[in-house]
Amino acid sequence: MAESRFVYVTYIRTTPEKLWRALIDPEFTRRYWCETYQVSEWKPGASWKSMIPDGRVADAGEILEIEPNNKLVLTWQNQFIPDLQAEGHSRLTYELEVVGESVKLTLTHEIDRPNSQLIDAVSSGWPHLLASLKSLLETGESLVETRKWPEGM
Template identity: 45%
Template structure:
């Protein structure tokens, strides 16, 4: 966030975890299904992760969970995507933007997940999303540090 991209709208959520690993591993974990299905509630990802490309987060049953566009792809330092929850009929039409910043700090890697949107997101979505992100990021940390993700359950949407 110090590299000149000023935030016009302050973010809604900023989550940070420090992981004993390399930036490359964190990048791979965020962009490859072999990793995401272990720590991201069983979901896989589809994209070539190039700027301007579409990306999708796919549920274990094959339905699309989240879809969007890759806004910034600076491997292995920064990944920014738009985030539309596909199955929420009353979801806001304005995009939510998710940014992952990956920085080495000593022997650790600082992973910052920032969520911001211009839309007024109903609090129920924000709260559910927040609990999900805390689980996802701590499971990712566990996976990269110990080889095992955390057992967290999240029921598929009705």
């Protein structure tokens, strides 16, 4: 295989509007995404970055495609772990689709290289964050382990 890819599909009892907000709004992401928040003008071609609470940049890239409440595609390069940064840009896609009383969220994180360390790393991170996001939207509470940026990281 010439690429590495992580795929995640979850059903969340919410609306596309609420889920969309939770994916990009700092007020939400800080609660389930380890206190990080994203900075972007959220339009095609705009820069995008995800900030660590201490002021460092976690990941950065560019918005490729954006259809509010429906689809978001952006490039993503790690900025704080040299080995991962060296792999260059990956691509993250969120797709939202109403299914009955839920929204089906499909997340695809991919990079054009085999055996990517970045994809390995995010493969263990995303399940926690997305389970926490689901919990936050469905119950109002995120999962405890995703509320704080990990110490020393």
